[in-house]
Amino acid sequence: MSVRSANTPTPVEVKTAVEGFRLWPGALDAAAQGDLVAEVFARLDDAPLYRPTTPGGRPFSVQMSNFGTLGWVSDRGGYRYQSTHPETGRPWPAIPTMLLDLWDATVGWTTPPDACLVNLYRDAAKMGLHQDKDEADLGAPVLSVSLGDTATFRIGAAEGGRTTTLRLDSGDVCALTGPARLARHGVDRVLAGSSRLIPGDGRLNLTLRCAG
Ligand SMILES: O=C(O)CCC(=O)C(=O)O
Numbered sequence: 653m654s655v656r657s658a659n660t661p662t663p664v665e666v667k668t669a670v671e672g673f674r675l676w677p678g679a680l681d682a683a684a685q686g687d688l689v690a691e692v693f694a695r696l697d698d699a700p701l702y703r704p705t706t707p708g709g710r711p712f713s714v715q716m717s718n719f720g721t722l723g724w725v726s727d728r729g730g731y732r733y734q735s736t737h738p739e740t741g742r743p744w745p746a747i748p749t750m751l752l753d754l755w756d757a758t759v760g761w762t763t764p765p766d767a768c769l770v771n772l773y774r775d776a777a778k779m780g781l782h783q784d785k786d787e788a789d790l791g792a793p794v795l796s797v798s799l800g801d802t803a804t805f806r807i808g809a810a811e812g813g814r815t816t817t818l819r820l821d822s823g824d825v826c827a828l829t830g831p832a833r834l835a836r837h838g839v840d841r842v843l844a845g846s847s848r849l850i851p852g853d854g855r856l857n858l859t860l861r862c863a864g
């Protein structure tokens with residue numbers, strides 16, 4: 653198990669407008685980060701990254717794919733989870749065991765995740781403020797792993813009010829739990845060149861969810 657302090661994880665409860673945003677700074681050491689990136693890219697041969705469009709028809713700046721029995725997709729038909737890749741029609745590859753172990757070591761939620769969204773931020777890609785609310789059980793946490801370039805992440809209450817900005821560095825793991833499960837959040841920018849971890853550069857974000 654390559655999760656640092658997996659037996660006694662010590663999350664930091666980050667003070668934001670809403671309680672329940674937890675951060676494990678440096679949860680993955682350099683070796684674990686390298687292993688995970690290799691596992692992810694091997695699976696992306698089967699489930700290639702693609703650029704979804706919003707329901708309004710605008711392409712996302714982030715490239716996406718998924719692992720697990722369900723994957724998050726967006727197109728003119730709306731946001732939803734489905735069991736196959738929209739471009740290849742094939743089932744999504746399995747979630748890497750390392751990520752399932754990380755889920756067990758951190759969020760304290762006994763049901764394993766069935767969905768892992770892969771987000772690749774290259775160039776000026778970013779993600780606008782949104783809520784994660786397409787999952788069947790909105791009580792289950794969302795666990796997010798950051799790899800590669802540092803992100804400027806913003807989080808606020810479910811509706812309106814002030815937002816808090818923090819940096820997510822490579823190897824950091826965070827979770828939306830409890831009242832923060834429906835917090836608005838997004839990535840304002842990615843600091844290009846802050847890491848050399850990702851083949852072709854950029855930032856890789858993996859989010860684990862109980863979708864179905
Ligand atoms: O890239 C990130 O850190 C956030 C990703 C995210 O919010 C999402 O995929 O719903």
Ligand SMILES: [Fe+2]
Pocket residue numbers: 782783784837
């Ligand atoms: Fe999100």
